[in-house]
Amino acid sequence: MTRGFDIVVLGGGVAGCVLASRLSEDPGRTVCLVEAGPDYGPDHRAWPQGLRDAHALPRDDIWERGAEVHRIRARVLGGSSCVNGCWHTWGSAHDHQEWESAGGPAWSAAAMAPYRQKAVEQMRLRAVPDREFSDWARAALAGARELGYRDVDMGAPGGPGCGTPLINALDGLRWNAAFAYLEQARGRANLTILGGATADRLSMRDGRITGAEVVVDGRRETLRADTYLVACGAFGSPALLLRSGIGPADQLRAVGIRPEVDLPGVGTNLTDQPGVFVPLTPTDHLNAALSAKERAGELYVSRMLIRAAGPHCPEGSWDLHILPSAGDPLFGSLPEGQYEAGISAFLMKPASRGTVRLRSADPDTPLDIDPAFLSDPEGRDLATLRHGLEIVERLAATTALKALASGLPSRDLTDDELRARLGTYWHPVGTCAMGHPDDPSAVVDGAGRVRGVDNLRVADASVLPTVPAANTQLSVLALAELLADTVKEAR
Ligand SMILES: Cc1cc2nc3c(=O)[nH]c(=O)nc-3n(C[C@H](O)[C@H](O)[C@H](O)COP(=O)(O)OP(=O)(O)OC[C@H]3O[C@@H](n4cnc5c(N)ncnc54)[C@H](O)[C@@H]3O)c2cc1C
Incomplete structure (x- = not known):
């Protein structure tokens, strides 16, 4: 046909x-x-x-x-x-310079801004409503400010800082x-x-x-x-x-x-953003607060993040997301009333490059996908990730967060242990x-x-x-x- x-x-x-x-x-x-x-x-x-x-x-x-x-x-x-x-x-702005040099002026920050705005409107993106913040997210924002991060608009260019993403969840509907x-x-x-x-x-x-x-x-x-x-x-x-x-x-x-x-x-x-989740032990108070949030139908695992700069980051930019989360685990489950709390560090501008290959000409045969995380010969990705884990540790030790969870350290992990714990941001x-x-x-x-x-x-x-x-x-x-x-x- x-x-x-x-x-x-x-x-x-x-x-x-x-x-x-x-x-x-x-x-x-x-x-x-x-x-x-x-x-x-x-x-x-x-x-x-x-x-x-x-x-x-x-x-x-x-x-x-x-x-x-x-x-x-x-x-x-x-x-x-x-x-x-x-x-x-x-x-x-640095991302746009990279794209502009590859694709021409249409990819500059200024030229793409109207398209970004069209998408924001069509997807009905909005700021996180106050009621969706858990005690953990609220404390993490306070902790980030305690570390000296300034508030930034996460939906726009700028520099390092802390803030909340725009979301396309309308009263719980994706x-x-x-x-x-x-x-x-x-x-x-x-x-x-x-x-x-x-x-x-x-x-x-x-x-x-x-x-x-x-x-x-x-x-x-x-x-x-x-x-x-x-x-x-x-x-x-x-x-x-x-x-x-x-x-x-x-x-x-x-x-x-x-x-x-x-x-x-x-x-x-192939470029993806790997990360490591550092688990902490929630206090009874935090578990109870998360449980109450869940009963109200307003428990979201994460609602804030920090944009941070590692040792190889261009001036004024950021190459790490530090992402506190608390709620049900992404994989598996915990007994009722107990939650997973922790902080992830994600590499946002990895130097490593992977591949997507065919195993066969049949479209139903799974692809050979190798993200090659942390494989750059100079070891920049590993160094940046370790820098991210230091920020995670400092964030967990802030007055606001240490009142709600305890644990760590993660900086003692060997390179192999770190690799074994790598996850992805799915980007x-x-x-x-x-x-x-x-x-x-x-x-x-x-x-x-x-x-x-x-x-x-x-x-x-x-x-x-x-x-x-x-x-x-x-x-x-x-x-x-x-x-x-x-x-x-x-x-
Ligand atoms: C688990 C997960 C969580 C994520 N979280 C976020 C987030 O919170 N924020 C964010 O900004 N991004 C997030 N992302 C990334 C974001 O979803 C992607 O950047 C975006 O979807 C990419 O769009 P795309 O059109 O390139 O691919 P996709 O949205 O993946 O679309 C590709 C489509 O093509 C179809 N397709 C593939 N092969 C064929 C074929 N042979 N014939 C017909 N159809 C085919 C697929 O079925 C699919 O529907 C996440 C991704 C994942 C997987």
């Missing part, structure tokens, strides 16, 4: 929802949005409770159940915005990108949404994509379009390109795929990175156009050449808004 559209968007996650919504605003343009996971429909009350509930991170609608933590990614319309922490923070961007768009006759449809590969002739091969309920379909936009996320987008023969030629041959375009950068440069980017035409590792240009292919673009987290010193969702929303405009302008 074959169907035709002006634009096919492959991947219905955060970026895919933005692209489908913005590009279907013009009734003269037909758009098809293809998502491997289910589309639970327009009525948010009909969605599974776990995806709706912003108090916890659900684990049902994901690609690989039981896989290592760093591989978790959503498989549902709305993408990882349906399973994530609902936090929105913005990166530093307001995901599918609700935010498709609520109105679903009614448009020119927008088709295909849920449960996995993009297998793109067919190519004479440097142009001629069709997207999609599997829907076990049936194969070809979707034809003038323009193909890939938005399968930092793991899924390089995988789709690789299955289509676009990537490092030797690697493709090794898994039996005929190379169409030799692009060595596809699947390299992978960079696997189809944008860059200069003379950069051999660049996969796309500043408009998301894939090198060597006429009518193919990538437009999601994977195009960012470096990770922002922030949680990534707001940046991805903004870049998808920006890239939607570049597609409109091209036609």
Whole structure:
């Protein structure tokens, strides 16, 4: 079966929802949005409770159940915005300089500010309401100020400091990108949404994509379009390109795929933000306060953070998030009335780079994902993380926090112990990175156009050449808004 559209968007996650919504605003343009996971429909009350509930991170609608933590990614319309922490923070001026040098002036802080604002409004982002602060979060803010951190706006550039993120939780409802961007768009006759449809590969002739091969309920379909936009996320987008023969030629041959375009950068440069959680022992008073909060339906594990600078951080910027949390453990559970409290240190600008590779040409075979945490030869990441753990220790020792929990120290951990305790902030980017035409590792240009292919673009987290010193969702929303405009302008 074959169907035709002006634009096919492959991947219905955060970026895919933005692209489908913005590009279907013009009734003269037909758009098809293809998502491997289910589309639970327009009525948010009909969605599974776990995806709706912003108090916890659900684990049902994901690609690989039981896989290592760093591989978790959503498989549902709305993408990882349906399973994530609902936090929105913005990166530093330094991040924008990196992006601008790779993608041009459209990626400067000033040029992206209006797109950031569009995303803030569409996602209904708001400040954390006072009632959602637990005693722990409140004490952590006081502790951060005790250490000398000034209050900063986490939704804007600036310097180190403490504050609260913007959130897209509306009275406990996780307001995901599918609700935010498709609520109105679903009614448009020119927008088709295909849920449960996995993009297998793109067919190519004479440097142009001629069709997207999609599997829907076990049936194969070809979707034809003038323009193909890939938005399968930092793991899924390089995988789709690789299955289509676009990537490092030797690697493709090794898994039996005929190379169409030799692009060595596809699947390299994987950048994610690792971190270590330092557990503390909550006092009875804190457990009782958290329990009361839970009974009131207002217990959120974390509601504040510190932006801090490590030894290698550029002047005026930050490269650490220090994140106090208290509540139910992310993994596992504790007896009723008992909670986990602690403080994490996350590396926001790691120097280490990992890879995403195919194990086979079959889209259902799990990918070979290696985040290569703390692997940079100079050991900068390890040094920065250790610096973060020192801040964690000082924060835990502040008057405000030591009244609520005891424990530590963590600085005595050996390097191996530290590595064994690494977790992730779940912010992978960079696997189809944008860059200069003379950069051999660049996969796309500043408009998301894939090198060597006429009518193919990538437009999601994977195009960012470096990770922002922030949680990534707001940046991805903004870049998808920006890239939607570049597609409109091209036609
Ligand atoms: C557990 C978790 C917690 C997080 N917490 C936060 C947070 O609190 N704040 C924050 O800012 N960021 C957070 N993030 C990161 C944020 O969700 C991502 O930055 C964002 O979702 C990236 O958007 P994307 O469009 O690139 O990818 P995604 O949103 O992951 O979307 C990719 C979509 O493509 C689909 N897809 C993949 N392959 C195919 C295929 N072959 N065919 C069809 N469809 C396909 C997937 O099913 C998915 O729906 C979190 C992420 C995770 C996983």
